Amino acid sequence: MRPIILASASPRRQELLANLGLEFEVKVSEVDETLDENMPAAQQVEKLAERKASVVAAQSTKGLVIGADTLVVLGGKPLGKPADREEAVQMLKSLQGRSHEVFTGLAVIDAATGQSVVTHQATAVRFKPLSSEQIQRYVDTGEPMGKAGAYAVQGKASIFIDSIRGCYFNVVGLPVAKLADALRMFGVEIV
């Protein structure tokens, strides 16, 4: 049985993978996240997911290495993690009252053979209208920091959601149904 290795420091990804009842270890390494900004979002998240997984796979002799990357896309413009409080406020002001897409790239690499599956999923999310005061109070909670698009759908931002079309778990950062499909290609069946 090949070990499963999650190449992610994200506690949300660790929790979603643990929910599947799989045993896994976490290995994180530094990855250069700079990319050509003109690249379509789907390609950006796939490239970064693959980069994250391949750095860890190169340090391992065996195992299935999982990498993921999440980007929020509003009107064709990608929103990553906010650099500071001000940027978080600006991102949330731009997201409120309208729809955006959340793209998560997923890569699974067999460290022993180099064989890989790289894919992505998109989910459409519509936010309710939010007042400036509510946005300020939300940013004061600290929740937006470290999150793509400056919000956590699984946290207090759950009350901002008008509708979601597509996979919820993809928004949190790991498209688990897609992951199950990818793992099945390597002979791992979750149920």
Ligand SMILES: Cc1cn([C@H]2C[C@H](O)[C@@H](COP(=O)(O)OP(=O)(O)OP(=O)(O)O)O2)c(=O)[nH]c1=O
């Ligand atoms: C939109 C959204 C994002 N996020 C998180 C998921 C990711 O952790 C983060 C996007 O940043 P990423 O760069 O995808 O991931 P990361 O740096 O947190 O972790 P790693 O590279 O080690 O795997 O935003 C939420 O938790 N909830 C949400 O609703």
